[in-house]
Amino acid sequence: MSTELTVASYKTDLKPIWCPGCGDYGALNPFYQAMLDCGLQPKDTVIVSGIGCSGRFPYFCNTYGFHGVHGRALPTAAGMKMASPHLNIFAVGGDGDGLGIGGGHIPHVARKNVDLVYLLLDNSIYGLTKGQSSPTSPLPMSSKTAPYGYIEDPLDPLAMYIAYNISFVARGFSGKPKQLRELFTQAIRHKGFSMVHVFSPCVTFNKQVTFKTFNELVKELPEDHDAGNRIKAMEYALDRSTLWTGVFYREERPTIHERVVDIQNRAGRFKDLNELLDDFR
Amino acid sequence: MAKQEQVSLTGNEAVAYAFKQARPHVASAFPITPQTEMMHKFADFVANGEVDTEMILVESEHSAMSAAVGAAAAGARVITATSSAGFALMWEIVYVAASLRLPICMALVNRALSGNINIHCDHSDAMGGRDAGWIHLFCESAQEAYDNALMAFRIGEHPDVRLPVMINYDGFIISHTADSLRMLSADDAWKFVGPYKAAYSVLDTENPITVGPLDLTDYYFEHKVGEIEAHKRAFDVVRAVSAQYGALSGRGYDFFESYRLDDAEIAIVLMGSTAGTAKDVVDAHREKGVKAGLLKLRLFRPFPAAELAKALAGKKAVGVMDRAASFGAWGGPLFTEVRSALYGADRQPPVLNWIYGLGGRDCDLRQIDSVLERLADAARGKSGETVNLLGVRL
Numbered sequence: 123m124s125t126e127l128t129v130a131s132y133k134t135d136l137k138p139i140w141c142p143g144c145g146d147y148g149a150l151n152p153f154y155q156a157m158l159d160c161g162l163q164p165k166d167t168v169i170v171s172g173i174g175c176s177g178r179f180p181y182f183c184n185t186y187g188f189h190g191v192h193g194r195a196l197p198t199a200a201g202m203k204m205a206s207p208h209l210n211i212f213a214v215g216g217d218g219d220g221l222g223i224g225g226g227h228i229p230h231v232a233r234k235n236v237d238l239v240y241l242l243l244d245n246s247i248y249g250l251t252k253g254q255s256s257p258t259s260p261l262p263m264s265s266k267t268a269p270y271g272y273i274e275d276p277l278d279p280l281a282m283y284i285a286y287n288i289s290f291v292a293r294g295f296s297g298k299p300k301q302l303r304e305l306f307t308q309a310i311r312h313k314g315f316s317m318v319h320v321f322s323p324c325v326t327f328n329k330q331v332t333f334k335t336f337n338e339l340v341k342e343l344p345e346d347h348d349a350g351n352r353i354k355a356m357e358y359a360l361d362r363s364t365l366w367t368g369v370f371y372r373e374e375r376p377t378i379h380e381r382v383v384d385i386q387n388r389a390g391r392f393k394d395l396n397e398l399l400d401d402f403r
Numbered sequence: 404m405a406k407q408e409q410v411s412l413t414g415n416e417a418v419a420y421a422f423k424q425a426r427p428h429v430a431s432a433f434p435i436t437p438q439t440e441m442m443h444k445f446a447d448f449v450a451n452g453e454v455d456t457e458m459i460l461v462e463s464e465h466s467a468m469s470a471a472v473g474a475a476a477a478g479a480r481v482i483t484a485t486s487s488a489g490f491a492l493m494w495e496i497v498y499v500a501a502s503l504r505l506p507i508c509m510a511l512v513n514r515a516l517s518g519n520i521n522i523h524c525d526h527s528d529a530m531g532g533r534d535a536g537w538i539h540l541f542c543e544s545a546q547e548a549y550d551n552a553l554m555a556f557r558i559g560e561h562p563d564v565r566l567p568v569m570i571n572y573d574g575f576i577i578s579h580t581a582d583s584l585r586m587l588s589a590d591d592a593w594k595f596v597g598p599y600k601a602a603y604s605v606l607d608t609e610n611p612i613t614v615g616p617l618d619l620t621d622y623y624f625e626h627k628v629g630e631i632e633a634h635k636r637a638f639d640v641v642r643a644v645s646a647q648y649g650a651l652s653g654r655g656y657d658f659f660e661s662y663r664l665d666d667a668e669i670a671i672v673l674m675g676s677t678a679g680t681a682k683d684v685v686d687a688h689r690e691k692g693v694k695a696g697l698l699k700l701r702l703f704r705p706f707p708a709a710e711l712a713k714a715l716a717g718k719k720a721v722g723v724m725d726r727a728a729s730f731g732a733w734g735g736p737l738f739t740e741v742r743s744a745l746y747g748a749d750r751q752p753p754v755l756n757w758i759y760g761l762g763g764r765d766c767d768l769r770q771i772d773s774v775l776e777r778l779a780d781a782a783r784g785k786s787g788e789t790v791n792l793l794g795v796r797l
Binding site for chain 2: 173189190191192193222223225248250251252254255257266267268269270274
């Protein structure tokens with residue numbers, strides 16, 4: 123098929139069933155646009171998701187989709203990329219999926235630098251199960267499992283990503299879709315593991331971390347921020363007074379696939395048994 | 404008999420009240436449909452100071468069971484709850500809990516296992532853990548879920564048993580349906596359940612112990628025999644605890660409920676909420692003069708093979724309904740056990756199997772009616788398939 127790609131090429135007939143006003147709409151539309159900007163062929167694209175409201179992403183994208191179990195979108199996506207390096211692979215999930223139950227996978231995909239894009243849509247709550255505290259619920263946020271307030275410190279995901287040495291780390295806000303489109307586009311074009319953390323408020327179950335919260339605190343990183351400076355990236359990540367958005371950190375380094383190919387080339391052809399025995403004669 | 408309050412609660416709420424009345428020291432929890440509501444309710448009790456429980460909100464079910472094992476090894480009375488994929492993720496530690504003889508009580512709100520993703524009821528999650536060493540109780544209603552949840556502590560913590568107990572109740576059908584039930588007062592429930600004193604504790608510094616060390620070809624087998632023997636001893640404990648609870652509440656329980664079974668010529672065997680529907684169908688057949696009956700299994704582990712064989716001896720045909728498939732096996736897991744229990748028994752009846760209700764597929768009156776019709780044919784010597792599917796589009 124040689125029909126020209128448009129945004130419609132990436133949409134399915136399914137109307138998203140998120141709540142009206144859900145932050146995930148604000149991430150889905152720029153995602154369609156970014157796929158178009160990068161000219162991704164839907165037939166060469168797979169979206170892998172975990173459990174949660176954002177886990178519905180594949181249903182609304184006219185690509186291949188894989189809806190897996192809770193927390194395992196990332197290793198599933200990494201497996202796909204290893205098997206079929208020519209495919210465009212996305213993993214999509216929420217803060218509970220990616221930072222709670224599946225939080226152990228991020229550093230290891232970072233170490234491998236698997237060439238895929240992970241969209242983590244953070245609403246600071248378990249929305250699909252109707253409002254329990256999540257790993258990014260800020261103190262002293264209350265929830266159905268913590269009626270009088272949460273008593274555990276939230277994670278600092280951006281600082282974790284940078285500490286994990288993920289080769290592309292960006293953060294956006296679904297209230298700023300234009301910037302998100304640009305961040306997704308850069309993430310797709312980056313060769314290696316790209317992490318895009320998106321503030322995506324839950325309007326139904328989280329009345330404490332809202333669009334208003336982010337509209338007040340979110341600010342784009344200065345234009346002169348050097349994304350190659352990991353220390354500086356960490357400083358912005360740890361800033362509690364401003365929630366910076368943009369590309370925090372970027373490093374070009376070999377992907378796991380390139381390293382595998384490199385070993386294969388260096389190893390040359392396999393010796394047969396007689397040649398191996400020659401070493402002992 | 405104790406004075407009781409008539410209340411309207413969902414199955415999840417009823418179990419949350421039972422857990423509150425048992426005053427656990429520790430609860431570990433991670434949300435999963437359809438269990439979540441139970442722990443919401445319990446979290447409210449904790450937050451309101453109605454129960455003095457340390458609530459640990461963990462990041463996965465694997466951690467929920469790990470936290471439960473840690474707390475129980477420290478001598479605490481521990482509750483947790485899960486469903487489906489959550490139970491599957493726990494699996495490694497589910498075995499550890501039983502092997503370490505830690506009497507954790509867990510609500511398993513039965514839901515189909517993935518994939519594809521399905522949130523509705525079947526027993527595939529429970530069957531995935533049937534060999535894990537836990538005691539399995541199955542419930543027909545919110546009332547039974549409440550009653551079994553209270554009895555679970557007494558059964559599991561009994562010195563002759565010391566095993567974890569799973570209270571299985573059907574997702575949504577029981578968990579989310581408001582039902583009318585009778586609830587013991589907090590005092591009466593506490594008098595029945597009573598305080599828990601663990602036999603061993605890793606926090607007992609006067610008597611230091613190590614829990615779960617390497618156990619290879621030298622002693623592992625003997626320790627497994629310990630679990631096997633504990634399950635054998637559990638029969639008497641289940642009977643004694645159930646009898647005591649029956650005297651207190653007026654609701655008697657045994658290994659199974661026999662519904663119009665004694666003089667029945669054809670009988671259905673099943674577990675869970677479908678029993679309610681089956682009783683109506685049995686009644687309808689009785690009105691037509693057909694001697695139909697029902698055996699509703701409550702205690703799946705340990706499996707009361709001898710008593711079950713005795714209750715079904717001499718029937719002209721028995722139909723086992725399994726709400727789970729055992730892929731590649733000859734019939735469902737309950738069928739294979741029931742048939743095995745009857746093999747070589749006195750006056751062994753023919754035993755047929757129906758797999759039904761997977762992924763929450765409704766099991767209506769007509770389906771059960773067709774089972775009894777087929778059993779009546781089998782009783783008359785008419786041959787047919789042994790293993791059958793019920794309510795599926797083919």
